[in-house]
Amino acid sequence: MNTSLAELKSKVNGSLIMPGDPNYDEARTIYNGMIDKKPAAIFKCKDTSDVVKAVEFAQKHNLEVSIKSGGHNGAGLALVENGLVIDLSEMKGISVDPATKTAVIEPGNVLRDVDKATHEYGLALPSGIIGTTGIAGITLGGGLGYLSRKGGLTIDNLLECKVVLANGEVVTANENENSDLFWALKGGGGNFGVVVSFKFKLIDVKNVYAGPMFWPLEKAKEVMEFYDAFTKDAPNDLYGFFAFLIVPPGDPFPEHLRNKNVCGVVWNYTGPIEKAEEVFKPIRAFGPPILDFVQEIPMPALNGMFDELYPPGMQWYWRAHYIKELTPEAIAANIEFGSKIPSIHSTTHLYPIDGRVHDFSNSDTAWGNREARWSQVIVGVDPDPANADKVTKWCKGYFDALTPYAMGGAYVNFMMEEGQDRVKASYRGNYDRLAAIKAKYDPGNFFHINQNIKPAG
Ligand SMILES: Cc1cc2nc3c(=O)[nH]c(=O)nc-3n(C[C@H](O)[C@H](O)[C@H](O)COP(=O)(O)OP(=O)(O)OC[C@H]3O[C@@H](n4cnc5c(N)ncnc54)[C@H](O)[C@@H]3O)c2cc1C
The missing domain is CATH 3.30.43.10 (Uridine Diphospho-n-acetylenolpyruvylglucosamine Reductase, domain 2)
Structure with a gap:
């Protein structure tokens, strides 16, 4: 060899x-x-x-x-x-065409690269919340982030892929060519081939009114209820993910809040800036928040806001659920574990998957669950390997406590290696169609180091 x-x-x-x-x-x-x-x-x-x-x-x-x-x-x-x-990390080609509002992006780019290239033209691609995440993996799994309510999942903005198949053939996949493969790539992960180029349509977003707001832990029940009700019928221009967290012990956070376990929402408003204060009036009146960093900032500043807090190399263990409803029981379970965050970097986020995401049906793409309102991720993180067990235990306990109130399955990009049943539960009604497409393009299951879809037959 x-x-x-x-x-x-x-x-x-x-x-x-x-x-x-x-x-x-x-x-x-x-x-x-x-x-x-x-x-x-x-x-x-x-x-x-x-x-x-x-x-x-x-x-x-x-x-x-x-x-x-x-x-x-x-x-x-x-x-x-x-x-x-x-x-593919060295395949970093990227070109933006402002006339057609599209971008062709090679898989070695991370979200920060995409932001930089698109922001120059006042454009953005809906994707994730940390700049070091790869554009390839996030896209093939779906892509949730600050622009999901306005622009949908990353895959909802995908126009075309170039793919190296398991037999070495290079093909194009779009709505007209190999359309079954194109459908499967929109959420089916790395199961179908190596994507060497992505083409996306972009949306008009330059500056946003955005940032975190925190409330005391003692108010968590009221905050969760308010957040649920307020965002339910909000316009797609208003996005906010709910979190339990520990306030980091450094700038720009005020000393009296540092190391405190709190709850909060990271907001992103993409509507007309002159209307922003008005939109946030009821939010600010609620509580009021103990920290309010919401202000006008460039979109890439929001996307990179937490990059320094989460450098590569830390111990990560995470689990995820699809959540349809924040019932009183689900809120109670969240408060129980959200009040026991085991380390500065550990957290839970409820990422909205409504707004524009709900304009597509489950059968439009391989992504299996557009009825959910949130993808909740529970993240146990610590820089010290000695604390790996502690953060993992908390994460698993939290996950188990929420299971009775979750929809089954999870967003594949937030899963560990959790077994075939869980992969099937995540793709729900799309699994059999995916398995048939897998049998056509990768009958030998050559690409199986992934959330694996086994070839049908
Ligand atoms: C700090 C952090 C923040 C995150 N934030 C978000 C977020 O806001 N929203 C969100 O949706 N997700 C988020 N994620 C999850 C993220 O989408 C997944 O971790 C995703 O797998 C990352 O893509 P990557 O290219 O970096 O992955 P890699 O680890 O490089 O690849 C992961 C898998 O993706 C597949 N894959 C990757 N590239 C290709 C390719 N070119 N062709 C075919 N298959 C490929 C393969 O199956 C591979 O095993 C986050 C992850 C982390 C660690």
């Missing part, structure tokens, strides 16, 4: 990194510091022809492959033990 890998190395444009190479440990390091996998080789591809060679090589030598773009996957699915990592 090593001889063959060495031979492959001589034929590619990118670089092949193997155990013993000085940069091997760096190359196998991903965002989640809990993950410690040792691949046989990491192939940093430079272009599509490299990806084709990677796929053909792995098929010929019966090697397992994983696909790595931004390396943010919580379960560490970017890496494969003893297999070949198809690493």
Whole structure:
């Protein structure tokens, strides 16, 4: 095998990194510091022809492959033990066409790169809330973030993909060409091939009226009820995700709040700026909040607001639910665990999946649950490996306590390796259609280091 890998190395444009190479440990390091996998080789591809060679090589030598773009996957699915990592992080091409309001983006870009390129033209792509997340993985799983209510999921803005299939063929997938594959890529994750290019439509967003607001923990019940009722019929221009958190012990937070367990909402208002104060009047009157950082800021400033707080390399364990309703029992369970956040970085977020997301039906894309109102993620995080068990235990306890009030399944991008039943429950009525498309494009389940959809038949 090593001889063959060495031979492959001589034929590619990118670089092949193997155990013993000085940069091997760096190359196998991903965002989640809990993950410690040792691949046989990491192939940093430079272009599509490299990806084709990677796929053909792995098929010929019966090697397992994983696909790595931004390396943010919580379960560490970017890496494969003893297999070949198809690493796309150096494929960073990005071009924005302001005339058609579209962007063509290679998979090595992270959200921060996308923001920078689009903001220049007063445009934005609805995606996630941390700038270091990969555009590829987030898109293929769905894509939830500050612009979901205004612009839908990231996949609702996807126009086309270029894909290297399991047999090495390079195809285009859009509404007219390989439309079944295109449908499956919109939420079906990395199951169908290696996407080497994405084309998106963009929306008009430049500055927003946004930021966090906190309330004391003692008011959590009233805040959750208010948040639920207020956002239910709010216009799509108003977005807010609810959180339980510990106020970070540093600037810009006031000293008297630091290290305090609080609840809060991170808001994003995309409507006319002159109307913002008016829209926020009832929100500010409620409570009032003990911290209010909501103000006019550029969209990328909102998207990058928490990047420093969450650098790569920390211990991450997370679980997620789809939530339809915040019943009194669900609120009580949230308060019980939200009041016991085990570390500064641990938190829970309820990401809205309504507004524009509800303009599409479950069968429009592979994404399985548009009836939900939130995707709730429970995140146990700590920089110190000695605290990994503590944050994991809290996360699992919180998850279990919410299970009776959740819809079953979860957003696949927020899942650990939780088994096949959970993958099926996440795709719900779309699973069988996905399995049939998988059988057509990847009958041997070559791409299986993912939230796996098994080929039908
Ligand atoms: C700090 C943090 C913040 C996050 N915030 C959000 C958020 O706001 N909204 C949200 O929706 N999600 C969010 N996520 C989840 C995120 O969407 C997933 O972790 C996603 O997998 C990250 O994409 P990536 O390219 O970085 O992943 P990687 O770890 O590189 O890849 C993960 C998987 O995606 C698939 N994949 C990646 N690239 C390709 C490709 N080019 N072709 C085919 N398959 C591919 C593969 O199956 C791979 O195993 C966040 C994650 C973290 C850690």
